[in-house]
Amino acid sequence: MSHKNFPMVPRVIFGRGSFNQLNEILAPKRLNIDAPFIFLIDDVFKGNTDLTSRISLSYDDRIIFISADEEPKTSQVDKLVEDIILNTKERPSGIIGIGGGTLLDLAKAVSIMLTNDGDSKSYQGWDLVKNPAVYHVGIPTISGTGAEVSRTTVLTGPDRKLGINSDYTPFDQVILDSDLTIGVPHEQWFYTGMDCYIHCIESLSGSYLNTFSQSYGDMAFELCQEVFLDNNLSEMESREKLMMASWHGGMSIAYSQVGVAHAMSYGLAYLLGTKHGIGNCLVFDHLEEFYPEGVKLFKQMKEKHNIILPKGICANLNDNDFDVMINIALGLTPLWENALGKNWQKIITKEKLKALYQKI
Template identity: 30%
Template sequence: MTASSQTYQFQTAPQIIGGAGALGRLGEALRLDIPVRNALVMSQPSMFKQGFVTQVQSQLEKRGIVCAVIRDVMPEPTADHIRDLCGRFRDSRFDLIVGLGGGSALDVAKLISVLLTNEQDVEEMLGVDKVEKPGIPTVLIPSTAGTGSEVTPNAIVTLPDQELKIGVVSRYLLPRLVILDPLLTRELPHHHTAATGMDAFTHAIESYISNKANPISDTFALESIRLISRNILAAYRDGGDMAARERMLLGSMYGGMALTGSGTAAVHALAYPLGGKFNIPHGVANSMLLPHVMDFNKAEAGERLRDVAEAMGLEGASRNAEGVIRQIEQWTRELAIPQDLRTFGVSGEDVPALAQAAMKVTRLMQNNPRAMTVEDVEAVYRLLLP
């Protein structure tokens, strides 16, 4: 291996507990450097229905911790929604915030933790290193194998007025504790398993070909690709296959660690306007765009995509960029992910505005191994309007 041409850094959660039943170790794991008397639990309706929120509350209350609970974290949270949630507890004092659920619940928990300790509005935090002070300690417990948010310093905010999603990136968003329990993903519907799994795969492959890729991010990216490639269809077909579920959860976490080290690229930049304007779920948007952006990138990232093909387990004539692209296309068919943006109300007239919005996501566009013009971006969108 040759020496890296750039410096790099890596940071993630200091403690991770994993395995089937790991949620039951929450109480004993709460050995933080501050006393915890009051906690805020942030979750979503599915976690209540399955009894996981009650399980968290019970463990906290056995330790004498008083719990407040938010049950209604919205998918793809908007800045206004985050402000509303924060306003409910602006005068409260919490020693701990627990985020339990999909990526949206985890992101909101991270953002509320810093909004309650900083005199900043959420929109003032958008971008890199804009958060001024540390937040309330967090515990993050994912219920999907998708975003990897539990181990990243990132949180995504939807801005409907700009028809865009933008990230908050800060070391203060990293949690104190992560719990990875595949039992929480067992009841995940097929379409969520597909979309979140492909989201995790997109994190890994984009991190590996990113202009900021480095030895640390590469290690996590390739292991993520290996795990997801061998388990996504099994988890999709049989939610009760706990071995596949656990490997997908690990693959998602490794993908989050990879993007923490190197960042995602043009697929995500093009996906954000689709979510911001047309409410296309993030994992679905990534899945739709991924083969087309990789096809655009292969001229510059061919060697790296051969590494990806090897990690995916592709053999012979398929162990190259073309093989990677064909396999992704095959997955999207088997996972029943739409391939026509018209399904979501997008028309050809929307393409120029979408492309302009994507070009504004400069932090990610600059990571792409092949520079994209606005005309290139428009061409990719139009491939999804057959």
Template identity: 55%
Template sequence: MKFRNFKTVPRMIFGRGSFEQLDDVLAEQRQTDQDFVVFAVDSVHKGKPLEGRIPALPQDMILWVDVTDEPKTTYVDALTIEVQKFGKGNNPVSVVGLGGGSTLDLAKAISLMLTNEGGSASYQGWDLIKNPAVHHVGIPTLSGTGAEASRTTVLTGPDKKLGMNSDYTVFDQIIMDPDLIKGVPTDQWFYTGMDCYIHGIEALNGTYINEFARAFGEKSLDLCREVYLDDHPDADEKLMMASYMGGQSIAYSQVGACHALSYGLSYVLGYHHGIGNCIVMDVLDEFYPEGVREFREMMKKHNITLPKGITKGMSEDDMQKMIRVSSGLAPLWDNVYGPDWQQHVTPALLRSLFEKM
């Protein structure tokens, strides 16, 4: 048996106010006066106080990214070209992602595509990246996706939604400052946090589970419960660590049915990852009964109402696309059912689940 030699984020800073150390982190990468940094920042922060705190030097590039839609391979390629034009033949010494999971994924993807030829769609899959990325830093301003800890950058391509899963994708540095996630709208805070909760439920109930993944997954779920059921006074710190630990848990295990179906849902209907996961989780009683029960308890406590009837009247062509995308995620279904997963994951099963949404 060959064990996975998995890579984790090598350097991290945690604590309120730690964002102020970003300048010191970047100074280590700058060797000459011409060295420049690219800050990929969620455009929601444009004109807000955080913009004035970005430690950009005159030669640096602030790249405002639009995450209205889930990150697309075409958008990654367009942003990469912008950076290449700005650099006039030189790569930045670091790419800094500042935002939620989609922004962090875009920063990862840009850092990879600056050193790997061709379009990003050709790297959707497992271990297809050939060359190390440009140094990249992840700074979440939303917590839950685990993007700061994971080895994937989830992208919607021309024919599938699938990450660029690679050891080179992992951030070189993360800064986790709980001050940065204050004041997030309740719905967004809930949907993004539930991504973390669902990571734990899928990992702990999967066939890939092991004591490494279990240790992180159980603690992540405990923290989620303190945040979403107990209203803990240190909720921001706890959610930030739950997100990181959730990402660590699935690094040595895998997600499952909820994520597989959510990928199909968002590929066709465009739902963001967090709310897409929540819509799917609400119909998975047969897969994760206890997790779904607790999830609904959290929804009730925070007055969350999910969209209903979203697949009603859907064209057969769109239904088939959702089924195709969801059924194509072999490792996720292997984690649910084991090696004989194809006997269970039939078009009829997937259709029945989508129709409940």
């Protein structure tokens, strides 16, 4: 049996104010004056000079503000890559993603597509990327997705929602500065944090579980419980712990897989554009049958933080719509296998999935 040989993020800097070291980290990585650094930044920071004034732009360096209102798409990656190629004299020295999971995934995908031919939808899947990406840096400004540490970049393509899973996907450098997560709106903080919590539940109860995944998953699970249920944490501790929960949650997936909530959430995202964090919560709320303890705890967290999930988002869908979501979800074989074992197709039928979607 051969074991997977996974890459890790080789360099990470953690601590409040560590964002201030970005310029000195990038300086030695500049290839030459015609090879710029491109900063892809969540447009909520547009006009936020506290963040942008700390980035020194030299030569042809550029900041591109990007809205994270929608999940990242393959077409969006291709447009960004084309824009960068047409407007730079040489291949960029590096791509720096600053934002939540959407921006981090875009930064990973763009850095891959600058060195690989064709369009990004051809690389959705496992280990299809041929050439190493350009140098890329991830700087999360909200915690939970684990995108800062994972070897995938999840994209919605013309036919499916699926990651570019490859050894070239992980960032070369990550900066974890919890001060950047100050001011995240309460609901968004909760939904994104729950992405991490649900990672843990799905990974820890899955058939792919092993000691490597479990050690990271246990740690992330404990941190999530502290952040979302402990009344004695200061704001600052809560931010730092959630940032580490996200990191550990992302690491636990490296050697295992997620499960039912993620598979179904991909269907919602593909058809309705539902954001990943909230999609996971909408689905997970109805998964007592698969994750009884995890769902019970989730409902406690939801109540404690006064979160009321949207209702009836599948109320007006027709049979064709349900089929689209069901087919997207069922296409994610490794997730079902992890959740329900090798005979998963006997347990989860199209009818059963439809009934679950109808509750949402």
